[in-house]
Amino acid sequence: MKWNIALMLSVMTLILSGCLYPNEQLSKNRVPNEVQLQTIQHAVNQYRESKQGLLPIKTKPSDTPIFQKYLLDFTALKQEGFITSIPGTAFENGGVYQYTLIYPEEDPQVKLIDLRIAQEVRTVQRQIDLYRDENLYPPFGEQLSEGVYKINYEKIGIDTPPRIPSPYSQSNLSLVMDTNGQVYVDYGPDLYEALNKYEHQYTEGDDIRFILPDNTPFVPAYSLPYTVQNGEPVITIDNPEN
Known part of the structure; x- marks a missing residue:
């Protein structure tokens, strides 16, 4: 009997250690940590000071969208001794976020890209690209503004529109x-809330997307530029650098 009890306890220990630990790790890798952000921000500031203004970023093409253009190079930070390990929330360490910079020239600030959004965008983009291989036009839905459309999911074989979890709400x-069938995230609801929640001086013609990372840890990646008209966010496609 004692042997059976001991065996059962051993099995339970193995099960708990094998199941709960990955969940714990998963949680750690999915929840943004303010301390981690501050640590990496400090490391970036030190690197920049020691390198006469250079930043630890990965080289990207000049036409890379603005919020994905200045991704942090953790290898450079580690090699120079400014960090000892990569944050658990970072994609490079099994997390679901990419660390990026905004205002790289004036005041580099460390922010996050939620890669779960990127996965949803890629899935729909793949289906649209397949549709375009056989059709002249993209699967246009209702026109929302000049050059911006809803997606006709029925045409691309998706029964239910994907739910894109907002990093802000x-x-x-x-x-x-x-018009080319390029997919973007509509951050309109988040921008509307931010315009009414945070102090700002945006006027028509300004790119108002920066109000989100200015007040939260996240950038609105995979988005078109927005401006403000009559107090509400409006997509604009005139800016060549998204």
Whole structure:
């Protein structure tokens, strides 16, 4: 009997160590940590000071969208001794975030890209690209503004529009596309809330997307530029650098 009890306890220990630990790790890798952000921000500041203004970023093409253009190079930070390990929330260490910079020239600030959004964008983009291989035009839905459209999911074989989890709120965001069938996230609801929540001096013609990373840890990646008209966010596609 004692042997059976000991065996059962051993099995339970193995099960708990094998199941709970990965969940714990998963949670650590999915929840943004303010201390981690501050640590990496300090490391970036030190690197920049020691390198006469150079930043620890990966080289990207000049036409890379603005919020994905200045991804942090953790290898450079480690090699120079400014960090000892990569944050658990970082993609490079099994996390679901990419660390990026905004305002790289004036005041580099460390922010996050939620890669779960990127996965949803890629999934829909793949289906649209397949559709374009056989059709002249993208799967246009309702026109939302000049050059911006809803996606006709039925045409691309998706029964239910994907739910894009907002990094800013508990709501789900929608995907839109331009005239070329390029997919973007519609951050309109988050921007509307931010315009009414945070102090700002944006006027028509300004790119108002920066109000989000200015007040939160996240950048609105995979988005078109937005401006403000009559107090509300409006997508604009005139800016060549998204």
